[in-house]
Structures are given as C-alpha cells and as structure tokens.
Amino acid sequence: MSEVLVVVEATREFGVKKVTLEMLTLARELGNPAAVVLGGAGAAEALSARLGEYGAEKIYAAEGEEIDGYLVAPKATVVADLVKRVQPAAVLLASSQEGKEIAARLAVKLDNGILTDVVGLDADGTATQVAFAGSTIVKSKVTRGLPLVTVRPNSVTPAPAPASAAVEQLTVSVTDTDKLARVVDRVAEQKGSRPELTEAGVVVSGGRGVGNADNFKLVEELADLLGGAVGASRAAVDSGFYPHQFQVGQTGKTVSPQLYVALGISGAIQHRAGMQTSKTIVAVNKDGEAPIFELADFGVVGDLFKVVPQAAEEIRKRR
Amino acid sequence: MNIVVLVKQVPDSGADRNLRPDDNTVDRGSANNVINEMDEYAIEEALKIKEAHGGEVTILTMGPDRATESIRKALSMGPDKAVHVVDDALRGSCAVATSRVLAAALGQLNADLVLCGAESTDGRVQVMPHMLAERLGVAALTGARKLTVDGATLTVERQTEEGYEVVTASTPAVVSVWDTINEPRYPSFKGIMAAKKKPVQTLSLADLGVAPTEVGFDGATSAVLEHTKRPPRSGGAKITDEGEGGVKLVEFLATEKFV
Numbered sequence: 001m002s003e004v005l006v007v008v009e010a011t012r013e014f015g016v017k018k019v020t021l022e023m024l025t026l027a028r029e030l031g032n033p034a035a036v037v038l039g040g041a042g043a044a045e046a047l048s049a050r051l052g053e054y055g056a057e058k059i060y061a062a063e064g065e066e067i068d069g070y071l072v073a074p075k076a077t078v079v080a081d082l083v084k085r086v087q088p089a090a091v092l093l094a095s096s097q098e099g100k101e102i103a104a105r106l107a108v109k110l111d112n113g114i115l116t117d118v119v120g121l122d123a124d125g126t127a128t129q130v131a132f133a134g135s136t137i138v139k140s141k142v143t144r145g146l147p148l149v150t151v152r153p154n155s156v157t158p159a160p161a162p163a164s165a166a167v168e169q170l171t172v173s174v175t176d177t178d179k180l181a182r183v184v185d186r187v188a189e190q191k192g193s194r195p196e197l198t199e200a201g202v203v204v205s206g207g208r209g210v211g212n213a214d215n216f217k218l219v220e221e222l223a224d225l226l227g228g229a230v231g232a233s234r235a236a237v238d239s240g241f242y243p244h245q246f247q248v249g250q251t252g253k254t255v256s257p258q259l260y261v262a263l264g265i266s267g268a269i270q271h272r273a274g275m276q277t278s279k280t281i282v283a284v285n286k287d288g289e290a291p292i293f294e295l296a297d298f299g300v301v302g303d304l305f306k307v308v309p310q311a312a313e314e315i316r317k318r319r
Numbered sequence: 320m321n322i323v324v325l326v327k328q329v330p331d332s333g334a335d336r337n338l339r340p341d342d343n344t345v346d347r348g349s350a351n352n353v354i355n356e357m358d359e360y361a362i363e364e365a366l367k368i369k370e371a372h373g374g375e376v377t378i379l380t381m382g383p384d385r386a387t388e389s390i391r392k393a394l395s396m397g398p399d400k401a402v403h404v405v406d407d408a409l410r411g412s413c414a415v416a417t418s419r420v421l422a423a424a425l426g427q428l429n430a431d432l433v434l435c436g437a438e439s440t441d442g443r444v445q446v447m448p449h450m451l452a453e454r455l456g457v458a459a460l461t462g463a464r465k466l467t468v469d470g471a472t473l474t475v476e477r478q479t480e481e482g483y484e485v486v487t488a489s490t491p492a493v494v495s496v497w498d499t500i501n502e503p504r505y506p507s508f509k510g511i512m513a514a515k516k517k518p519v520q521t522l523s524l525a526d527l528g529v530a531p532t533e534v535g536f537d538g539a540t541s542a543v544l545e546h547t548k549r550p551p552r553s554g555g556a557k558i559t560d561e562g563e564g565g566v567k568l569v570e571f572l573a574t575e576k577f578v
Contacts, residue, residue, distance in 0.1 A: 113540030302560025310565025
C-alpha cells in the first residue's frame, strides 16, 4: 500500500494536536500513515512517540530556521518535493489557517485539486464536507491529482494503533522566493490550561447577555467545571468583552464539540454558522423567543446570572 | 502605492443559502448577493494606506455580470477604478482555476500590494492569498489584524492559536485581513454618486490569455458529486427558570453524561 502523508499540527505547549491524531486515524483507511513534521530543530523527536501511538509508520522531518522562520512557503516546498518523491495515496492537513495555506500552495505547485473543511473521507477518496454554516452536506472528490484534503477538527474519533515510527530527516532546500515572508517575532498570549477552542469536547460561550468583560468569569468558571474551552459571540467580541481569537461563528471559529453551552447568546444566523454541528446544544437566555432555542436540546429561559452560578454549584455538589 | 483589492460577490450569509440541484454550484440566482463582508475591511485598509502614502486603489472582481452591483458598491467607499473579469466559461471554476485567472489579471495590473479578505463567507476556504502568491512569486502575509507600511516594507501582526506572530516582507506582496483590522467606512452620498462614473474595465479570458479549457467545469480540479440539505435541528426541552433552572440544567447534563 502507498503511504498517506499526514502533515502534523502541534503546539509548543501541548504537543501533537488532536486533529493530527484524527488525520492519522483517517489515513489508515487509505494506506500507510506517514507523518510529516515541519518545525524548529528537534520537533520530530519530541512528537514521535505520540505519532507512533496513533499509527505513524514513518515520520518525515524538516526542521530548522529555514522552515520555522518564515510563513508557510518553505513548508509547502518541502511537502511538494516529498509528494513527488514518494507518490503518496493522499495528503492530509489540518483545516487550520496554516494547514489550508500549505495545502493552497501545494495545489498550485502540483496542479492538484484541493478539498478543505473535510469531515469524512472514504477509501476511494470521496470526501464529505459541510457547507453554508453546516446547513448543507456535500460529497466531493479531487479529480486532478491525488486527494489533497484539509480535515476539520472533531470530525472523527482518534483511535490508537501502535506503530514503530522511524524518523527520516529530509534535506531542506528552499528557494529565495520561499523566504519572502519572514517571521520576526512570536508572542505568546496567556490562555491558561483550557483546551483549544476548535478541538475542545465542550465549549461554553458567552454573548451580549453576559454584559461586560468582568462577567465573563462566570462563563470561564462553567467552562472549567466542564473541562471545556471558552467561546464568545461576535456581539460579545465587538463589545470588547472577550478577545477575537475566541469568537465562534462567521468571521470567527467553527466548532463542533460534543457539548456547546450558549450563555446570553440570541443565536443570530452568523453565530449558528460556527456551532450548529455541535452534538448537544444547551442554551440559557432571558428572551424565550431567542432563535438559539430553536437548536438547543435543552434550553433555560431565565437570568444567566442566577442560572449559571446555581448550575456551577450543583456540578460541584455532584463531585 | 498601487493597491489592488480583491472583491468577491457572495450570497448574503444572513439568509438561507443553497447549492443548485442541477450542477451543485452556489445558487446565486435566488440569493441576495452582497460584497463578501471581509473584503470591506480590505477596501478600508487600502483607502487608509492611500490616504497616508498616496497611490491608487483598484478593485478586482471575478464573477458574472451581476457582480457589477458589488463593484459599484465597493467603488462607492472610495477606490479609484475597477477591473471585472467576466466570461461565461468561468462558471464552475474551482479554487485552483480561479487563482490562475486572478493571477493573470494581477499580472496586468502591476500592483505593489494586493489586499483581500482572509476568507469569503460562502466557501470559507482561505486558500486564495497563498495560491496567488505562489503563482506570482511574491510574499503572502495572511490573516492580518494589523498592517504597517514603511516605504516598501510591510509588517503584519497575525493572530495564531498561541498568541500572535509578527511577519514582514517587501512589496510586491499579497496581504489578507481579518475583520479585527479596522472599521470600514460607510459610503457617503457623494461617494455613491461618484462611483457611478468611475471606470470599470471588463476583461475576458481571451484578454488574459487563459484558455477556456483551463477553467470552469472542464478545467476543474475537484468536483462536487452530490449535496443534501441537512435536516434543520429541532429544539428540545425548554424550561422557564423558576428558581431551579441551574439544577435542572445540570440534571440534563448528567443524563447526557457531561457531568
């Protein structure tokens, strides 16, 4: 069987991201999973155990300043060269900003079709995508070249399949054109120990009804009790209650957790765009006519400043 | 600075959107078609740069005849002129083919800076800036929440999951922006009147030297096989808080094994 290249997403803080494990799980249906680590020196070594645990039979590594010091172009060059060499059955990347950007350049370099935001992939390369804010399900296929696919987080359940992943260091030969966009600084912003928004199993979001930035502590408290991430509606972000990187919906993140809790969010169509494929939805809102209740599996019409503290207290009691 | 802003006409994301049953393309006929929201932020950024550094702002749109409405709307914010790539053979074009066409058009426009929205509200694919940069052999600075222009040096702050990155490049370059970068101006009455007289050049595939077989359904590198409308979610239990709302909420979460 041919190799299936899985371009690894990882963070400095938490290591291999869950979406990578999902991609390795999907890759096993199509061929032999081979992980591709693109990062700073020593990146592959740090990640190899985890990648092997989920079925990576080989790890290709391209490391160093040439890779890490520039925006995606050198990474795309490395992956394109690898694709030409090993002729994989498919290339999978995460549907993150960077994953989509590498895939975009690969598509042009290889004159190859591209499918983004894929939530399912059959052995014959037929992909399932959700379009228009989750309202439409699309079956699609790359018709020129190999399946070049970006996978949306929380699409499949990662399943371990231990393999012994040997690391092969790639020779990095990037062009001057690849080095036009130089990363001069990376600034970490405090976000604590909460899971990443798009990968979290539970997301607790606050909207305009939360009232002010200080009150978001209530949203954070419930998120922490449920082991979840914190999200915010556009109205809350625009009002300055919570930072933009946590925005859920159109012009923000798309999430698809097991549980989505909407607090003080009316449920405008642009918000629903980012969360309506969540498995279970719970809402608390003062306005019983709010559209969020049309999607909520359980809704409480009431004052969130009474309901949420009581719910938090009840969760503590049950521990 | 010669700035080109990419503008896409999309179906209004605030209303019901559909794919056509016959060929699985976006149904634009029955939709309320508007400027892709994020593109308005790119136009605003272009106008701010022109105001500070001088130069010219050109709108570039690929789309059917009716995209003219969006082009006029874009011009009413203040850009100088527009180029509209329109050709029947473009219908059904994939992202790869679209980038081929836009790159050919940009090749004729000699832009120092190409600005665009980080994503469109219809496809949300986010690939165009890097596809164009790859074809043009220029830098792409994507997902900007802040853009600084200093002579020929562009510096961008871009949000990442762990914080933000500062990325720099020299012109020519493609820069995509998020809606956190600025607050787009509303067109003034004067702007709306002026937009009617601004030059809009139309270009066909022949003008761009792109073969019809390289675009549209024939040249597509991917295909939609079928689509189905997802059944709308139906609301479940809704209770009114009479003092026990929080407890009842947790009881529900417990039956679903979240607590």
